[in-house]
Amino acid sequence: MDEVFKALADASRRSLLDRLHANNGQTLNELCDGLDMTRQAVTKHLGILEAANLVTTLRHGREKLHYINPVPIHQIGERWIKKFERGKLAALSELKRQLEKRDE
Amino acid sequence: MSKPEFVYVTYIETTPEKLWEALTSSEFSKSYWFGTEVRSDWKVGSPFALVTDGKTTDTGTILEVDRPRRLSYTFKHELYETMREPATKVAFTIEPYGNLVKLTVTHEGFVEGSKLIGAISTGWPAILSGLKSMLETGRPLAIPRAALGKEELTRS
Incomplete structure (x- = not known):
């Protein structure tokens, strides 16, 4: 549960979760689109969210989709x-x- | 090929076999699925139903059975007219990781502008955390149905 609280204790990560809540199952490109964050930063935040099991990924054809969990x-x-x-x-x-x- | 609308993951301290039992036993499901019984003989092509307080709320057909790794069925809501929509698909994938088991649930195939989707999205997280709690501690979470915006079926 520590990882979950830590992952949520960041406004950028919460905004990524909000974006997934609004539109679930997005690729990294879609998630980066219109965000004031570098691609590397988004990747890093997604990694932390995934480690906390707040985001899960799914292979869909050739795409890797991110889902809020x-x-x-x-x-x-x-x-x-x-x-x-x-x-x-x-x-x-x-x-x-x-x-x-x-x-x- | 459309993408799944929901993907839920939970890690449970149990065995794949116990988790399979929890997903397919109507006695067990009552303890974490708001008193709902899952009913089927779990053979491909067989009917599937969710029954709460003697009322059938949802029905479907078994699509895949690979005990204790993968289970899927079609899912169609029956009780409330506003949520009667074409059949969707639910799939469970069970993967062991040491003393933990990873359960992935996908639910897909909702129609555009689905009314059912809202009820489904509040339902699964509660069902899965109840399932985890039941398997790990032997006690379900005491979540009143009303807290989830679910009406008491007995009164309706």
Whole structure:
């Protein structure tokens, strides 16, 4: 999970993920197109994203396509976000229970 | 040849055989697939179905069976009329890497402007992290269906 947080702790890498989210399955050329980053920088960032399993590649004919892989992000959501929401939900249902009890 | 719309990868601490079992056992699938049973006899050409609370939500036909390496089937949504679209294709590839197994899931062949694609893109990451958790810890993630924008089928 460390790799995932490290990979996400960079605006350029997050923007690459956003670009893949908007248009999944892109070649390196397509990803570089219109970006204010050198091809080498994009390649380096993609390597870090791949190592964190946030990006996965697929051979499609002669092309290598890059796909966003949201599974690790989902795992972070489960571990670090839902956990805290559960407390909030429990507090709300307790509040509901208490308020309804007064009406009885 | 169109490219797949989705490619999902997860690394799971398990064996290819256990992972195959998890993908093809209706008892096991209930634990990580929001209570959904996968139903088929897993032979090429046989029907495939996803059944939740007794209702068939999706159907298909088995395309490839190479236990425990590769499994694919066609996939067609049945329950909600707005998402009834031509059949798509789901493929699972299982590759061992030491004590880990790499699972790659591709889902492709959606129609232009597909309504189903949104539901599919929120579904797979949750299913796959639930599957990973179930195989590694024996416990599924307690994800309420509502959190994924899925309605409770029993009430609809």
